[in-house]
Amino acid sequence: MSGTENRTVYRTCPLCEATCGLEITVSPQEQVVRIRGDKDDVFSHGFICPKGSTLKDLHEDPDRLRAPLVKRDGKHVEVSWDEAFQEVHNRFTAFVEKYGRSALGSYVGNPNAHNLGSMLYLSHMLRALGTRNLFSASSVDQMPKHVAGGLVFGTAQSIAVPDIDHTDYLFMLGANPYASNGSLCTAPDFPGRMQAIRQRGGKVVVVDPRRTKTAEASDEWIAIRPGTDGLFLAAIINTIFDEGLQKIEPRIASITNGLDVLKSAVAPFTAEKVAEPTGVSAEVITRIAREIAAAPSAAVYGRMGVNTVEFGTTNAWLINCLSVITGNFDRRGGEMFTTPVAGGATTRGTAGTGKGFRTGRGHSRVSKRAEALGEYPVAVLAEEILTPGEGQIKGMVVAGGNPVVSTPHSAQLDEALSQLEFMVSIDIYLNETSRHADVILPPPSALEKDHYDQSLYVYAIRNIANYSPAVLSRDMSNPDEWEIFVKLGGIFQGLGPECDPHALEEAALRASIDGAVKNSSSNIYGRDPEEIFAQLSKDGRRNTIRSLDFNLQTGPFGAAFGTNPGGASIDVLLENPHGVDYGALEPRLPEALRTPSGKIEIAPDVLIADLSRLEASMKDVDPDQMLLIGRRDLKSNNSWMHNIRVLMKGSLSCTAYVHPADATRLGVAEGDTVRIHSRVGAVEVPVEVTDSVREGVVSLPHGWGHGAPGTRMSVASGKAGVNSNILTDDSKMDPLSGNAVLNAIPVTLSRV
Helix, strand or coil: CCCCCCEEEEEECCCCCCCCEEEEEECCCCCEEEEEECCCCCCCCCCCCCCHHHHHHHHHCCCCCCCCEEEECCEEEECCHHHHHHHHHHHHHHHHHHHCHHHEEEEECHHHHHCHHHHHHHHHHHHHHCCCCEEECHHHHCHHHHHHHHHHHCCCCCCCEECCCCCCEEEEECCCHHHHCCCCCECCCHHHHHHHHHHCCCEEEEECCECCHHHHCCCEEECCCCCCHHHHHHHHHHHHHHCCCCCCCHHHHCCEECHHHHHHHCCCCCHHHHHHHHCCCHHHHHHHHHHHHHCCCCEEEECHHHHCCCCHHHHHHHHHHHHHHCCCECCCCCEECCCCCCCCCCCCCCCCCCCCCCCCCCECCCCCCECECCECCHHHHHHHHHCCCCCCCCEEEEECCCHHHHCCCHHHHHHHHHCCCEEEEECCCCCCCHHHCCEEECCCCHHHCCECCCCHHHHECEEEECCECCCCCCCCCCCCHHHHHHHHHHHHHCCCCCCCHHHHHHHHHHHHHHHHHCCCCCCCCCCCHHHHHHHHCHHHCCCHHHHHHHHHHCCCCECHHHCCCCCECHHHHHHCCCCEEEEECCCCCCCCCCCCCCCEECCCHHHHHHHHHHHHHHHHCCCCCEEEEEECECCECCHHHHHCHHHHCCCCCCCEEECHHHHHHHCCCCCCEEEEECCCCEEEEEEEECCCECCCEEEEECCCCCCCCCCCCHHHHHCCCCCHHHCCCCCCECCCCCCECCCCEEEEEEEC
16 A cells, blocks of 8 residues: 555454453544444444544544653653653652551552453563552452352352353343453353343343343343342342242263252241342342243353452352352353463363462451452552551552442542652543652553453353554654563563563563473473574564464464464464454363362352352441442543543433432432432532432542642543442451442432
8 A cells, every 4th residue: 555545444342340341533634534333243243332432533633641750749751761761760769768568558440351452461561560469440440250260160250151152042241242342251242142031032140239221221120229239139039049040960960079068058048038138039030040941941140249249259250150059050041161372270270170269368468368260359449548657558569450449438538648748640641540650650552562462361151362563653762561560570570661571571481481381281392492482483472463363373362383284373464454263162171170179169158158248238227328329421430431532421420319209208300410429528510310220329429529639630520420439438358258238328318
């Protein structure tokens, strides 16, 4: 193509978990002309949501940081990259000499799961920090699924996904894929796939305190009381056992421990007993149990609404139990494990057995909350900073996150971060969190980086691989994202600001190769490491592309550097810019298990014991107590998207949904301002009166509350909204996983 013609490139959208393919037209002047869905993408087939077309707006956003910032005299000023890294080195060295590494902490935000550079290299930086004070967005929304999957199946990645393309009955709890596009269930055009279930004669049932767009598009909406999903699930399971409706596949039964223990443990949860606390009649509970048991295939999917409550892990476990006892686990149309093309915890190591999973290898300093997945609950981060004593956190490194907006008791965390003596943020915006940083290091635009969804494809509803080279050329005076993480890792190791990230990356890759050729379960066992390294480095390849190639070639579909011709490799993906579909999900048990017993541990002691707490919770339900729940909008995935002008247009707004009966009782009308008060804070927000929420429920959207002094997000500040996490309680969390409680928060409402 000549330099006077537009060019067309293809890439995967990095803005949510759906991984939709994009067709991007670029002018000779290297300007994005158009973005639309890639109709030839093997997974999304042209589907695109409103977010995907805004990559141009994000790239051109004048508020997006393009140079490092250093805080001087209380204000952030632009500096060169050399100066920024020198500043990090100077401040870090002085900090460690004064306090030691135990006074350091880190927070990792969820955008890192959407970026190849961070997926491959962020861990290098975190290890180099030399601290156990690790926190992430995982304990905001998804840790219960990791802990439940780990205890039952052996690894934190052992999260089964609903096989929605083949199921006859989709049962969803606390999930709204019309807004989220699917979460921990990578499925482009989830709404279209839902409608296909109904078109082929199947049924979709949604359990949610709010009549979401997903509920409106389903066959049945069950308006449950917030926070009581565990009672509801336990009663369904008990009904199935009690009526003899269980139909466990012989293959699964032969590799499952604890079914009798489970049956006895759920016996107290009768449909009649849980009806009042859940707000769901015994007749509906019994009917749903019978429908799931009778369906030719049924898939159960629970997400934010059932994870971000005090019984999050128990809820996730009960969903697995329901699938197992109805014969829907590890079979077509039920819940299945993905076979990630780039490999994962369920594909590596000895098939069918492993070390298993546990939590509590450490505990937080102040409130003694248990570790999970190597990190502590983010709900305790503020107290770890504010509470004096040995090990008090006095310095933070924050990677791609905005916890001041997204985590519990936000006002307290905001105050805590203001007291730090050292803070570095890796972020593209000067936001509510990064404004506290001494140094802000901005990665390149999404269009200036190559892309592969190494994390999200682990939970995809098909076995998919799709690699996207960078769309636009990066200013080579600015480091790539991977380079920032590796360079920081070198500085934190004590190698100084002049350390060479390329040399460090090469050493890490060679270590991975050496480990693989010595591992008898690897497909390159016994091979010459130098031969493997040479193949990876052909044509001058370095860094992300060759590290990804290593993962692909050693993965379950891998080319294994010549021993499996035609297998997965970066060359194959470059030849197929619309992606490669490695097929529908297939049964993977017992091969995918990594428990010490080699069996499904359906009744772990800690989860069985938690049923006593669940049963006792019935006595605490107060039908007159107003409960706060969150909500999500299709155009609002993360807080930084509120700075994209096109996404902020139209109906997107921060309001409180209140049921008409509650509005009458409180004396409020549409458009009135109400004060919502919880144990830890209060906000004032306009009201929308709607019967889309059940009585006793107030709903606020997540991720708002902009315009703090020192931020540079002009669009977001102009439509600031209120931060719902000013109301969420840092003392409330799921005790088994440490996950924050963002739903079913007791609140009071009054008209302003």
